[in-house]
Amino acid sequence: MGLKIGIALGLGIVLLLLAQGLSLLFGPKARAAERSRIRVRLCREIRALRFEGPELWIDGLRRYLQPATGGLAILVEEAKKEGAPPGLRIENGGQEYRLPLASLHLQWKGPARIRLGKEKTWRRLFGSLQLLRRGGGWVPNLRIDMELYLSGVLHEEMGAHFPLEALRAQAIAARSYALSCIARSGSRSFDLYGDDRSQVFHEVSEEPRILEAIRLSLGQTLTYGGSTLRAYYHSTCGGRTRDGYLRFRDVPRDALPPVVCDFCKASPLYRWTRKIPKKALQGAGIAVRGETPGFEVLQRSPRGDWERLRIKGGGRTSAPFSARLLRKLGSLPSLWIQSQTYRKGVFVLRGRGFGHGVGLCQWGARGQALLGRSAKEILSFYFPRAKLRIP
Ligand SMILES: [Zn+2]
Structure with a gap:
């Protein structure tokens, strides 16, 4: 009995924290700030997807479906006759729908749990999903609120165990990097990859310190010469960062100069x-x-x-x-x-060191935060030529 009450109480506290955490991102103050959306290519080609959560709009069906217990599945169905084109099958509880294999657009409100292809874990995702036909399956592009996206990036790229001011600096760098990708995406169907080709994103994070870091930096970006800076970052510089122009050639010549950093000594890969x-x-x-x-x-x-x-x-x-x-x-x-x-x-x-060595050194940001430096001070150390823009 005591254990059950304890579990119920614990669950209640967790739910309360989640509700509070998300209201930090969705509350009136958050709504007033500048918000944008980003399109993330979540993974390579998939042939199946499972969805659990609220009512789902599937444009190919032209209707909403309420996912059954255990989730709704969208699958590629190989043709029974040789030479015939493959189709797609939607399974929901006992119901099945069949369509020609096509690109699909899925929309829902609030959080959903989605399993992509052969992935073993569910991802907690908000927004809408575009499944673009590719080969015998689809590639998934998630369209998501920028700040929710950043919570997932902070979780993967830094982790909630880092100090708040380091996470806050990381949020501003990652936001700036993401906006620079949007500015360059042109006619592509997505803005950046959800892996280390761009910034790693798996799912929306609910960790209180990460949500706090995002709330405290909402909409803030780094600029250089009037444009959003492509604010690169890496794990550990090892003593000195590298010149961003010489390394990547996709930033203005003086935008990312090297700096001497001995704040990352605690890194296991110093x-x-x-x-x-x-x-x-x-x-x-x-x-x-x-x-x-x-x-x-x-x-x-x-x-x-x-x-x-x-x-x-x-x-x-x-x-x-x-x-x-x-x-x-x-x-x-x-x-x-x-x-x-x-x-x-x-x-x-x-x-x-560990990583490409350009821009913000994450272990160095941690070291500086532990010495009491603010996110603003950390950013002006690693990006000495950039300006912090506060909306
Ligand atoms: Zn460093």
């Missing part, structure tokens, strides 16, 4: 060691000869990141190759490599 067996390089078609081969760096970034290499050994050299190959073969956190040794068929590399 310094690191990785091993790459000789055989892995040979398997990738690189010649490794002699008793004590070593990498010769042909090209470096101004910070010192390896860019182009060859291997010297036995009086000969391999053909030149991109340092990115090393990153892949050895799961290297970065290419800022500071020393190399070779022993018994294995190269041992020691390096600094």
Whole structure:
């Protein structure tokens, strides 16, 4: 009995917190702020989708369906006759609907739980979903409120265990990056990817500290030269960030200058060691000869990141190759490599930092927040040429 009351009380508190958290984002103050929507390509091609939640509008059916217990499923149905086109089947409780396989638009109000393709977990999503026909299935584009989207980005890219001011700085950087993607999407059907090609987004977060960081930074962005700054960020710079123009070429020349940062020392990848067996390089078609081969760096970034290499050994050299190959073969956190040794068929590399090194250093933002610095101070440290725009 006591346990049941405890569970009921606990559940009640959780529900109350959720309602409060979301009202922070949907309340009158939030509504008054500048809001925009963003289109996120959630994943690659899928052939099935399951939906649990409120009434769902399916434009192909031209009607609303109330999802049955266990959810509503939309599936690709292979043609029974050879050569006939595939169709789609909607299953809801005991009811079935069949349509030609087409692009679909799904709309609902409030939160829903959606399972995409073969994914094992449900995603809590708001907004509307465009399923665009691709090959024998669909690619899903979610259209969602910017601030709800950012809650999911903060969860994936930083995590609620980071200090509030670091999360707040991250929210402003991620919002600016997202808006710069919208400005560049042109005639594409989506603005950015939900994976590390853009910013990782899985589902809307309900963590109170993340919602608080978003509420405190609602609509705030970084600008440079009057435009929204493409505010790159990464995990750990390792001591110095990189020039954004030299690294990505898609920002103005002086917009993202390098800065010296020693605030990220607590990062597990401030310094690191990785091993790459000789055989892995040979398997990738690189010649490794002699008793004590070593990498010769042909090209470096101004910070010192390896860019182009060859291997010297036995009086000969391999053909030149991109340092990115090393990153892949050895799961290297970065290419800022500071020393190399070779022993018994294995190269041992020691390096600094994690990620591309441009813009905000997340572990550095954490370090600065723990010293009592505000989000504004953190941002002006990593983006010294940008302005903070408060709507
Ligand atoms: Zn750093």
